[in-house]
Amino acid sequence: MTDSNECLLKTVGICKEFSSVQVLKDINIEVLRGEILGIIGENGAGKSTLMKIFSGIYTPTTGEIRFEGEKVSIPDPLSAKRLGISILPQEFNLVNDLAVYDNIFLGSEIKKRSGLLDKKRMMERTTRLLRELEVEIKPDEKLEKLSTAQKQMVEICKAVAMDARLLIMDEPTTVLTRYEIDILFNLMRRLREQGTTIIYISHKLREVKAICSRVVVLRDGEVVHTEMTEKISELEMAQRMVGRELSQVFPERKTPTPEVIFEVRNLSVPGMLHDVSFQLHKGEILGFAGLVDARRTELGEAIFGVRKRSSGRILMEGAEIDIRSPQEAVRYGIDYLSDDRQGSGILTSFSVTQNITLVSLFAYCASFLKVIMRKNEDAASLRHKERFNIKAPSLNVRLEYLSGGNQQKVSLAKSIDPAPKVLIANEPTRGVDVAAKHEIYRFINSLAQTGLSCIFISSEQEEIIGMCHRVIVMKEGRIMGTVEGRDINEEQIMFLATGVHAGAART
Amino acid sequence: MKTHTLALLGKIQYEKVAPFVALAVLFVASSVLSPYFLQIQNLLNILRQVSYTGMIALGMTFVIIGGGIDLSVGSLAAFNASMGILFLNYLMGPLGNEYLAMAGGILAALLLGAFSGALNGFLITKGKIAPFIVTLGSMAIFRSLALFIGSAGEIRSVSNYYGTFGMESILFVPVPVFAMVILTVLLSLVLNNTAYGRYLCAVGSNLRVAVFSAIKVNKIKFITYTLCGLITSVSAVMLSSRFNAVSTSNLGMGFELDAIAAVIIGGTPLTGGRGTVWGTVMGAIILGIINNMLNMLGVSPYLQGTVKGLVIIGAVYIQAQKS
Numbered sequence: 013m014t015d016s017n018e019c020l021l022k023t024v025g026i027c028k029e030f031s032s033v034q035v036l037k038d039i040n041i042e043v044l045r046g047e048i049l050g051i052i053g054e055n056g057a058g059k060s061t062l063m064k065i066f067s068g069i070y071t072p073t074t075g076e077i078r079f080e081g082e083k084v085s086i087p088d089p090l091s092a093k094r095l096g097i098s099i100l101p102q103e104f105n106l107v108n109d110l111a112v113y114d115n116i117f118l119g120s121e122i123k124k125r126s127g128l129l130d131k132k133r134m135m136e137r138t139t140r141l142l143r144e145l146e147v148e149i150k151p152d153e154k155l156e157k158l159s160t161a162q163k164q165m166v167e168i169c170k171a172v173a174m175d176a177r178l179l180i181m182d183e184p185t186t187v188l189t190r191y192e193i194d195i196l197f198n199l200m201r202r203l204r205e206q207g208t209t210i211i212y213i214s215h216k217l218r219e220v221k222a223i224c225s226r227v228v229v230l231r232d233g234e235v236v237h238t239e240m241t242e243k244i245s246e247l248e249m250a251q252r253m254v255g256r257e258l259s260q261v262f263p264e265r266k267t268p269t270p271e272v273i274f275e276v277r278n279l280s281v282p283g284m285l286h287d288v289s290f291q292l293h294k295g296e297i298l299g300f301a302g303l304v305d306a307r308r309t310e311l312g313e314a315i316f317g318v319r320k321r322s323s324g325r326i327l328m329e330g331a332e333i334d335i336r337s338p339q340e341a342v343r344y345g346i347d348y349l350s351d352d353r354q355g356s357g358i359l360t361s362f363s364v365t366q367n368i369t370l371v372s373l374f375a376y377c378a379s380f381l382k383v384i385m386r387k388n389e390d391a392a393s394l395r396h397k398e399r400f401n402i403k404a405p406s407l408n409v410r411l412e413y414l415s416g417g418n419q420q421k422v423s424l425a426k427s428i429d430p431a432p433k434v435l436i437a438n439e440p441t442r443g444v445d446v447a448a449k450h451e452i453y454r455f456i457n458s459l460a461q462t463g464l465s466c467i468f469i470s471s472e473q474e475e476i477i478g479m480c481h482r483v484i485v486m487k488e489g490r491i492m493g494t495v496e497g498r499d500i501n502e503e504q505i506m507f508l509a510t511g512v513h514a515g516a517a518r519t
Numbered sequence: 520m521k522t523h524t525l526a527l528l529g530k531i532q533y534e535k536v537a538p539f540v541a542l543a544v545l546f547v548a549s550s551v552l553s554p555y556f557l558q559i560q561n562l563l564n565i566l567r568q569v570s571y572t573g574m575i576a577l578g579m580t581f582v583i584i585g586g587g588i589d590l591s592v593g594s595l596a597a598f599n600a601s602m603g604i605l606f607l608n609y610l611m612g613p614l615g616n617e618y619l620a621m622a623g624g625i626l627a628a629l630l631l632g633a634f635s636g637a638l639n640g641f642l643i644t645k646g647k648i649a650p651f652i653v654t655l656g657s658m659a660i661f662r663s664l665a666l667f668i669g670s671a672g673e674i675r676s677v678s679n680y681y682g683t684f685g686m687e688s689i690l691f692v693p694v695p696v697f698a699m700v701i702l703t704v705l706l707s708l709v710l711n712n713t714a715y716g717r718y719l720c721a722v723g724s725n726l727r728v729a730v731f732s733a734i735k736v737n738k739i740k741f742i743t744y745t746l747c748g749l750i751t752s753v754s755a756v757m758l759s760s761r762f763n764a765v766s767t768s769n770l771g772m773g774f775e776l777d778a779i780a781a782v783i784i785g786g787t788p789l790t791g792g793r794g795t796v797w798g799t800v801m802g803a804i805i806l807g808i809i810n811n812m813l814n815m816l817g818v819s820p821y822l823q824g825t826v827k828g829l830v831i832i833g834a835v836y837i838q839a840q841k842s
Contacts (some may be wrong), residue, residue, distance in 0.1 A: 316731075318730065318731065337733075337735075338730060338731060338732070338733040339733045339734075339735060341733070342733040348731060350731055355725075355727060355728075356725075356727040356728050356730070356731040357728065357731070358728065359721055359724045359725055359728050359792075361720075361724045361792050361793060362720070362721070362724065366717065370717070370721060370732045370734070371732045371733050373714045373717060373718070374714060377713075377714050381713060382713050382714035382715060383712050383713055384712055384713060384714060384717065426732070
């Protein structure tokens with residue numbers, strides 16, 4: 013036990029129950045002054061619950077928190093703020109209708125003597141913060157105009173703006189690209205030097221290894237391991253998290269057939285995509301890499317018929333098809349796995365079965381009245397549950413009660429249930445724990461081996477490199493190049509992704 | 520995990536059962552408070568009274584599950600019933616057969632109802648105007664048209680039979696009650712067992728997910744408003760048959776609020792995405808019994824609105840505490 017001088021925050025026997033289910037069991041951890049402490053664990057291990065206790069969203073059932081050696085209670089977020097605890101939440105906590113600077117100072121606005129808002133000073137602070145983060149966002153831009161990654165940067169600014177003593181970052185890099193992560197890490201190091209203590213929660217073990225000095229492993233609501241990061245390998249971290257040996261991360265790739273199944277020619281969306289052309293072979297996993305604003309999601313949505321195209325042709329098995337809506341896309345054998353799981357992927361108020369059959373529902377209906385045949389539906393759902401190893405107490409349980417990893421598996425099952433020829437998988441492992449990630453890699457790989465062709469959009473270089481047969485790199489809505497075979501490595505991808513700014517990426 | 524699941528199951532059940540429990544409690548309380556309450560005639564009267572707004576509330580349930588609202592139902596009822604009777608009166612001459620003319624009039628009212636609902640649906644989907652605004656507008660329009668064609672007075676049917684069929688009973692059950700029960704069974708099947716019902720919940724639960732799931736969201740919304748218009752007209756025909764006339768300034772006044780209240784008390788959240796048809800029927804009956812009891816206990820009719828308001832707020836308060 014360290015004495016309280018070194019220790020900024022300490023928990024003594026914290027337990028938390030939700031309707032008689034124990035989520036945290038006897039948590040004793042110490043957060044040392046000026047360190048970056050990594051907290052890792054699978055989905056449902058209790059990381060976020062613990063952080064919500066620190067930030068005053070939940071109160072522990074038993075146990076106590078000591079901050080600066082003194083026992084404190086944090087009944088609400090305001091008390092956490094007063095103590096100097098600032099949290100960067102997993103889900104965005106931003107108001108879409110407000111400007112960037114309004115968001116950053118929301119709840120702690122700078123005011124003039126008259127009581128009116130001092131917009132000028134808030135703008136100035138925001139500009140400075142954004143510059144430190146090296147992001148090009150206008151401080152008075154409406155938030156809704158920003159991309160997901162840009163919103164994340166705003167969220168980071170917001171957490172940093174408060175001069176927090178303890179900064180909690182809950183999976184801050186989920187939507188960030190490699191380049192942006194590097195900027196974030198530099199900022200974190202700078203903050204640490206200025207005396208800020210940081211708790212860093214992540215699924216990405218490599219990042220934890222790179223940035224954290226110590227790591228705490230949670231499993232099933234308990235602390236199972238605490239170690240200096242230099243003394244623990246990524247593999248060991250992963251094994252401590254799941255509590256068992258892990259097999260090889262990426263499955264073996266089979267060479268796709270030379271047959272071109274799907275082709276996009278000169279696709280454009282005004283102000284978004286410019287003259288995008290590519291071919292997809294049968295059984296191929298075609299990676300789409302790029303930095304923020306590469307507009308890969310926009311490309312996926314344009315192909316799927318959610319976005320209007322101004323020009324371009326799409327060919328399926330050599331025949332030109334005109335996709336103007338998702339219904340048409342699905343009819344032609346294209347399906348889309350969304351990167352925004354809760355926003356456009358699944359319905360949390362629907363059951364496992366209802367989600368899985370949502371796109372393909374007519375296949376389970378009889379007569380012109382489209383009466384749902386429950387038996388067929390349940391049978392199909394059960395097949396997917398077993399195939400994808402979906403952990404759910406029953407097929408009728410609502411998705412809001414499943415963990416992120418299992419929700420994602422349901423989302424994947426939903427998008428392949430109509431038996432598409434082409435699957436656009438957008439960030440298929442976003443916000444998913446290590447074990448589920450490996451499973452998803454294996455599913456997509458085995459689907460490709462049975463002839464499904466996959467457009468694989470991902471911001472995680474490792475999985476792009478580990479999974480794909482070819483990789484197309486995009487920048488600002490244009491294809492910058494394609495890498496194949498041995499050229500699929502981080503340097504080649506970064507070189508193309510950054511274009512003229514190739515130098516900046518290597519820092 | 521086991522206990523967790525059981526707790527969840529208990530919660531889901533409770534949500535659906537709550538309106539039934541509330542009705543049972545109210546029923547017992549009423550029979551204790553008033554000796555007349557349990558008389559068959561009184562109970563049938565309550566059912567008849569609630570059946571008109573009850574039917575409309577069924578259509579409203581679908582609209583609300585789909586994430587919308589329909590404020591125009593009351594005015595729509597008045598306008599369509601008026602047009603139905605005018606058409607019936609017109610047909611009496613050339614057809615010379617009262618039954619045929621009656622059938623024509625009713626058919627016209629129903630078709631016009633579906634058309635009026637479709638018009639709401641069209642403006643909401645193609646015009647991309649918020650349902651609240653569209654139906655607020657059409658509420659004013661339909662009422663004004665009804666007042667115009669009836670010069671703000673009564674439109675009377677010239678048929679002798681039109682005024683009787685709505686008062687008939689089938690196996691002691693009044694015709695409108697019968698219609699409400701049939702509609703409830705049908706709509707419950709549609710909601711729970713058809714692709715349309717599933718899609719409707721999806722659209723109300725998260726529109727974006729529905730779009731990405733290749734659901735024709737505009738078609739679903741359009742059908743729903745059309746259906747609501749049609750069902751509203753069934754109610755309007757029954758109601759006008761009861762008086763053999765339409766009072767253009769009175770018929771359907773405040774029905775939209777009664778219907779929405781029944782839906783909410785029945786456990787369907789105003790935010791949409793889920794709901795039950797049977798719950799709505801319970802909600803309508805609860806409102807009916809409360810009115811009946813207040814009458815029997817001699818409470819001033821002016822105070823009945825206060826009680827109704829408290830019940831609505833109370834029901835939603837209880838629902839809010841549960842989640």
